[in-house]
Amino acid sequence: MTNPGPAHPAPTGPTPASPAPTRTAPTDATPATPALAGLPVVWNEDCLRHEPAGEVWLGVWETGTEVPERATVLLDALTAAGAAVTGARPHGNDALLAVHDADLVEHLATVWSQWEAGGYVREHGRTRVVPYVFPTPGLLGGLPMRSPAATHGRAGRFCYDTMTLVGPGSWEAIRAAADAALTAAGLVAAGTAAAYALCRPPGHHATRAAYGGSCYLNNAAVAAQSLRRSGAERVAVIDIDAHHGNGTQAIFYDRPDVYYGSLHVDPGAGWFPHYAGYADERGTGAGAGANRNLPLAPGTGDDGWLEALGVLCADVRHRGVDAVVVSLGVDAAAADPESPLQVSADGYARAGELIGALGPVVAIQEGGYDLPSLGGLVVATLGGLLAGRT
Ligand code: SP5
Ligand code: ZN
Numbered sequence: 001m002t003n004p005g006p007a008h009p010a011p012t013g014p015t016p017a018s019p020a021p022t023r024t025a026p027t028d029a030t031p032a033t034p035a036l037a038g039l040p041v042v043w044n045e046d047c048l049r050h051e052p053a054g055e056v057w058l059g060v061w062e063t064g065t066e067v068p069e070r071a072t073v074l075l076d077a078l079t080a081a082g083a084a085v086t087g088a089r090p091h092g093n094d095a096l097l098a099v100h101d102a103d104l105v106e107h108l109a110t111v112w113s114q115w116e117a118g119g120y121v122r123e124h125g126r127t128r129v130v131p132y133v134f135p136t137p138g139l140l141g142g143l144p145m146r147s148p149a150a151t152h153g154r155a156g157r158f159c160y161d162t163m164t165l166v167g168p169g170s171w172e173a174i175r176a177a178a179d180a181a182l183t184a185a186g187l188v189a190a191g192t193a194a195a196y197a198l199c200r201p202p203g204h205h206a207t208r209a210a211y212g213g214s215c216y217l218n219n220a221a222v223a224a225q226s227l228r229r230s231g232a233e234r235v236a237v238i239d240i241d242a243h244h245g246n247g248t249q250a251i252f253y254d255r256p257d258v259y260y261g262s263l264h265v266d267p268g269a270g271w272f273p274h275y276a277g278y279a280d281e282r283g284t285g286a287g288a289g290a291n292r293n294l295p296l297a298p299g300t301g302d303d304g305w306l307e308a309l310g311v312l313c314a315d316v317r318h319r320g321v322d323a324v325v326v327s328l329g330v331d332a333a334a335a336d337p338e339s340p341l342q343v344s345a346d347g348y349a350r351a352g353e354l355i356g357a358l359g360p361v362v363a364i365q366e367g368g369y370d371l372p373s374l375g376g377l378v379v380a381t382l383g384g385l386l387a388g389r390t
Helices: 045-049 069-080 102-117 170-189 219-229 246-252 302-319 345-356 371-389
Strands: 040-043 055-057 060-062 084-087 194-197 235-239 258-265 291-296 323-328 361-365
Touching (some): 040 170, 170 361, 219 235, 246 291, 291 302, 302 345
Parallel strands (some): 258 291
């Protein structure tokens, strides 16, 4: 029997509080050569404005794990490690529309104001946009897609689950995360060896025309396409988030110029995103062979995980690559509440080395939900990335 969710025991007690925010300059305790000295970390404060206020899972509104504190914890850890925090530069919608349908972008930009204007909050106590009817192929049966008159009907048109809520500041954060990804891609296109975008919300579950899995716009796909437009002929997206990046896979599935490789907990063993991420999904048409999924058994640790990453890296070296995008989720770590993989911080550091050796890298933050260990995991990965590059 497949499980409906995490097979390991749910964490007991309240979510641990994040460390007190410290934005002070490095102190005497900082090593002489900070681990991430010189690494650009691209950030925009607007990423904090998305407050999904939980997720509706199996019909029940639960405390969510994709919380704003994730970003503050990461920013503090990266700053303490000597990274150079730089502001995300605003970009036009062109870069978004190269990988997303205009209807999705328009919906995300406007659905909250329509929800509010429709009285869903004031009159009905519905404090976030949560869809309830989904126009699946089984419902439509070949009928043309409509744009429902009711906002609550329209809410399901571009969303494929109930866990990915939209609130007052969501669009500003979604847009800021994409700008951060584009800014990091621009730095690498201009010759910087590695750059990291502190994207929140994450993006790899967002497809061309639909959002879900705590993701709204696909930051990694936006970065990959921007690298292509800047002249990189062959781009590889390596996705080490614990979950399969079904959105990134779908966006590039028929293209030979953007390789997608992912290691993730086996959807066939009962894990999100359930409908994608299987090993036989290898790309289609001109993109045949440019997609590789390596689903891993629950419980897989450093050895199995790094061996699988080695397969993806061999693929990339074999095909040739001008720039790499890494979908950097750290939810494969042992302490993470959202996946049963058992990767250590050393494992993540080694992954960074392997990926850094492939070529110039744009790192995009995806998942990772254990607030006490989140910062150390990302710092370890980026430190490995810098070490592997040389
Ligand atoms: C970017 C990313 O890592 N997205 C992950 C989305 C997968 N979320 C699946 C959630 C499944 C149920 N969560 C269980 C919560 C139990 N309280
Ligand atoms: Zn994930």
